[in-house]
Amino acid sequence: MAPIPKPTPSTLRLIQQKLEEDGDQWESVGIPAGDLGVECDRAVWLAFRRASTPEGIDWRKRRIFQRGEIEEERLLDLLRLAGVEVWGQQDRVRAAGGHLRGKIDGRALGLLEAPAKEHVVECKSAKQEVFRKVAKEGVKLGKPEHYATFQFYMYGLGIDRVLYLMSNKNDEDIHYERVPYDAEFAMRLVARAERLISMPTPPGRLCTKRDDFRGQFCRQAAVCWGEERPRVHCRSCIHSTPLMHGNAGWDCARWSKPLSLDEQDEGCAAHLFVPEMLVGYEQVDADEAAETITYRTPSGDLWTDGAPQQEAA
CATH class of the missing domain: 3.90.320.10 (Lambda Exonuclease; Chain A)
Incomplete structure (x- = not known):
């Protein structure tokens, strides 16, 4: 019979909870x-x-x-x-x-x-x-x-x-x-x-394979290898560009405006992924009027970026 785990004392559990609640998830x-x-x-x-x-x-x-x-x-x-x-x-x-x-x-x-x-x-x-x-x-x-x-x-x-x-x-x-x-x-x-900072598309990998020891603890690995899609916000969008003057500014070509930090995090309905960030996706079509890009996903299905009602397989 497996031993019964020792319960965490209530006060200690509250301390742990407060430590996690009170700290910000800083980026x-x-x-x-x-x-x-x-x-x-x-x-x-x-x-x-x-x-x-x-x-x-x-x-x-x-x-x-x-x-x-x-x-x-x-x-x-x-x-x-x-x-x-x-x-x-x-x-x-x-x-x-x-x-x-x-x-x-x-x-x-x-x-x-x-x-x-x-x-x-x-x-x-x-x-x-x-x-x-x-x-x-x-x-x-x-x-x-x-x-x-x-x-x-x-x-x-x-x-x-x-x-x-x-x-x-x-x-x-x-x-x-x-x-x-x-x-x-x-x-x-x-x-x-x-x-x-100035590169509009991601550079190549250091690692040559997924289990390369050099990438063992890389926080970007899942997105890098196409296991997850990037987050949806301005910095992953094809329309945004970091500015090389001022104080860490970003500009949106779609709306012709500078972007605040809050706006960058929130994104907008016109978001389109930088295509090269979608690892394993093949671009098969683009509709300039509808502002969409269609891809063939790694599983072979079609997915249209810019059409929020659809989900990638």
Whole structure:
């Protein structure tokens, strides 16, 4: 006989419920700085277009995020303890018409190694396996996605040093590393982001097959491989275009107007998918007057985009 599961205490269950209710299901306005280290162009493009359902944030993930915020403040307090001046927490960094964006953990002045040199501060915490790799190899090799993020911050702020701090979640050890600005690397990052933002259709995949280990945890995989259709809103629509000036603006050619964030999320009845986002669908007809595009679906049925009464098989 299987053992009877131990019930979750009522108070704990309420705490878990409140954690999930009180947190927002946040999506970035553009390409977050943390995605600059993502190797696959297609994954970055699909995320920018908000193709997939947002990641669900359960109570455990909420606490993980909160722990990261707490650890960030603890690391900054250690700098203050050493007499280092710390300011600029959550200062914004923008590029590529405001579509490429991030917030720094802080700025620091007065490090004993370089008292007069201002540094961007990047704070992280990690489990022992990751920590040991970074401590041994340095952040550039040990955690290249973090390296890409703070190189962009230095690019955007005009600062040529970063102080990278990582705490070990297992034993409270601290990795302390000063990293110089690599202008060529940072400019390539920004140029890549600008290229992806400006692309009207999705680029090719990094992965060559569905079970490629490199895509094992990709949030865009289901849409990327045609297992799900993209979400219906302005960013998946053939009529919309991101603007490369201003602050993360989008424009609608169908209605000849700029789009607010709320309008982008809501979409409209004139929505038509970017055809290349419909993986496995073959376009067989288009009716300009009716504003519809007809496809043959992967199952062989016909489906007309722009005719909301019909559903794809």
